[in-house]
Amino acid sequence: MFDAIAIGSSSPIVSVELVYSSNSQAETTVSLAQGTGDNWFGDLVLPAQFDTVSYYIHVVDDNGNEVYDPPGAPGERHSFLVGNDQEPPSLDHVPPQVANVCGMADLG
Numbered sequence: 001m002f003d004a005i006a007i008g009s010s011s012p013i014v015s016v017e018l019v020y021s022s023n024s025q026a027e028t029t030v031s032l033a034q035g036t037g038d039n040w041f042g043d044l045v046l047p048a049q050f051d052t053v054s055y056y057i058h059v060v061d062d063n064g065n066e067v068y069d070p071p072g073a074p075g076e077r078h079s080f081l082v083g084n085d086q087e088p089p090s091l092d093h094v095p096p097q098v099a100n101v102c103g104m105a106d107l108g
Contacts, residue, residue, distance in 0.1 A: 050083030
């Protein structure tokens with residue numbers, strides 16, 4: 001599921017499209033459906049193997065005004081990785097130097 005918020009300043013939004021591709025998938029355009037208010041959503045078909053997906057969003061209002069995200073699209077695109085998580089989690093822990101024990105019951 002992919003979602004975006006598209007707000008028409010002076011006229012209503014009539015079209016929100018997500019254009020995406022990856023190394024293993026050709027460019028695909030998904031017309032997002034309007035949900036509640038300014039929310040738009042749609043489904044992506046992600047690659048089955050490890051890959052990088054790049055995308056941009058194209059929005060058109062009722063007056064024919066257009067906007068792209070990122071602003072340099074379609075030449076510039078957002079991207080994210082798809083695949084199994086291969087990296088272990090990181091942990092940063094500082095053990096206490098002094099511990100006070102209060103209110104312990106006699107266990108004997």
